[in-house]
Amino acid sequence: MSIQTRKERERAQREKLIITAARELAEAEGWEAVTTRRLAEQVEYSQPVLYSHFKGKDAIMTAVALEGFADLAAELRAARTATPDPAHALAQVGAAYVAFAERRPALYDAMFSQTVNLPFATPQAPAALHTSFNELAEAVGPHAHGADPGLLTETFWAALHGLVTLMRGGRLPREAHDRRLAILLARFTHEPASQGRL
């Protein structure tokens, strides 16, 4: 009984170790450097041990992504609650989102770019993911002006995601990023002037 729990505890610990090693390796050298061999060497176990914890490399990336959602949620929350002004809050949250993506691109990819088998936008989605989305929604909500807040949040999120990914792929010049973000914020902060048939 006690032995059993000890073994389970050690196993869980080792699983955390694998996830951390994968994330660190990805953040240091990119996901293409995260091979099962290198990862196994890093955690000082053989490759099959990885497969006793995860079904495959994709599952490891998914586990890394899951950790990332919690981090992102925390940073978004900090940005949002730093100011009482709704317009400023949206700007802060938008900037925080981009900053996260720029600071931890490999992690961001695992979360939002890689084809990964995670439920999004359903109750089955991981809690940390809901939290992240809700942080965005809290910031976007005050600017809904009658539009569906959830959909508005999704749209704002998509715009941020597009800015981030196109910039990282070299499709958008980096130096104009702040101005693009300002344009986006202006369009989402103020109510559409008229006849918006949504």
Add this chain to the structure above:
Amino acid sequence: MSIQTRKERERAQREKLIITAARELAEAEGWEAVTTRRLAEQVEYSQPVLYSHFKGKDAIMTAVALEGFADLAAELRAARTATPDPAHALAQVGAAYVAFAERRPALYDAMFSQTVNLPFATPQAPAALHTSFNELAEAVGPHAHGADPGLLTETFWAALHGLVTLMRGGRLPREAHDRRLAILLARFTHEPASQGRL
């Protein structure tokens, strides 16, 4: 001399054949199915022939992407010129962009998602890419209201790109796409109501 030109012509023809085969294979089974072996078999040459035309697999993907830009530009142009109303034109162009991405996801990925070594947003960028961007800019321009039209176009493009990629990755529910697009269009069609300090 004539022999030389014939050889060059045949070589160019074969290069086209490779690009077409790569695109078709990618569109049929995804880029992960486009291996140099399968591609070589498809064009009925050995692998090293591919490398006599392209530096590597990435270069082949880049060539496929280049073809795609011309297609996209044509479809955007058709959508934009189908109506004289600026608001409607923007909606048409946005819908056409999304439709292109949804109809040809593999091609779209090569153009905008894959890490590919193409100059964007500079004079050195391929002509077809400029054309595509200009089509977007033509549709966005009328709604600039003093903002920088180029940056506004980039921002609108990023939003469309975000919607498309998040939806394809299962991050956004497909059934609400039309409403999200409508929200985006409303935000970009109408002037921000006030004090937009851009």
Add this chain to the structure above:
DNA sequence: TTCCTGTTCCTAGCAGCGCTAGAAATTGGA
């Protein structure tokens, strides 16, 4: 303490990947 059984782990290897050296075959002119 010694054995036994069940678990845990590693060695070794498979099929496939992008890519390339060097031999074979083909071409076109002398």
Add this chain to the structure above:
DNA sequence: TCCAATTTCTAGCGCTGCTAGGAACAGGAA
């Protein structure tokens, strides 16, 4: 008809994700 230059292919390198099968190591019973 032969030769030189070009073109093309065969074969293989080092790597990938992944796994079968045997070795090593537990922990409980005698």
